[in-house]
Amino acid sequence: MTRALGAAVRRWARAxxxxxxxxxxxxxxxxxxxRQLHRHxxxxxxxxREYEVLRARHREAHPQGRCC
Known part of the structure; x- marks a missing residue:
């Protein structure tokens, strides 16, 4: 019973x-x-950190309008 409970707790924690x-x-x-490793x-x-900077620059250069 404890094995099954332990496995269930691990599954829940992973989820x-x-x-x-x-x-x-x-x-x-x-x-x-x-994706980068696969393509290039x-x-x-x-x-x-570099990725976050690139992502922030992209968001600033390409703003998306939101309705709400």
Missing amino acids: VRWYLRELTGESEYDRYRE PLAPVPTR
Whole structure:
């Protein structure tokens, strides 16, 4: 019984962690990094901080209007 309970708690913790990473945008860099490594294997991959700067510049250069 304790094994099953432990496995359920681990599954729940992984699900919560995944949800929070998606909600906060933390997983965006991981997806970007994987995409860059796949598409441009020899090019240097920006660090997380460099990526955030690039992302902020892009948002400023390409504002999106919102209705609400």
